[in-house]
Amino acid sequence: GFMLKIVTSNSAQTELWSVHEGLQLAKNLGISKLIVEVDASLVVRFLARPFEDDQIGTLILDCLKFINEGGFSSKRGKH
Numbered sequence: 001g002f003m004l005k006i007v008t009s010n011s012a013q014t015e016l017w018s019v020h021e022g023l024q025l026a027k028n029l030g031i032s033k034l035i036v037e038v039d040a041s042l043v044v045r046f047l048a049r050p051f052e053d054d055q056i057g058t059l060i061l062d063c064l065k066f067i068n069e070g071g072f073s074s075k076r077g078k079h
Contacts, residue, residue, distance in 0.1 A: 015043045023066035
């Protein structure tokens with residue numbers, strides 16, 4: 001495990017940060033097949049249909065960038 005201090009305003013933002021950090025770690029470790037599981041169905045929807053939002057829009061786009069450009073040969077999201 002690891003620990004990271006982040007400042008968030010809601011649970012969806014916290015989940016997104018967890019996804020972001022996990023994707024970055026998987027990419028850095030050279031993992032090519034990945035299943036991302038999250039507790040919040042809202043986060044799954046955010047990643048399936050991104051939108052512009054001042055607080056989490058950039059974080060969503062960063063997660064999608066990792067997903068699309070991370071070199072993963074197989075990827076799947078799961079709630």
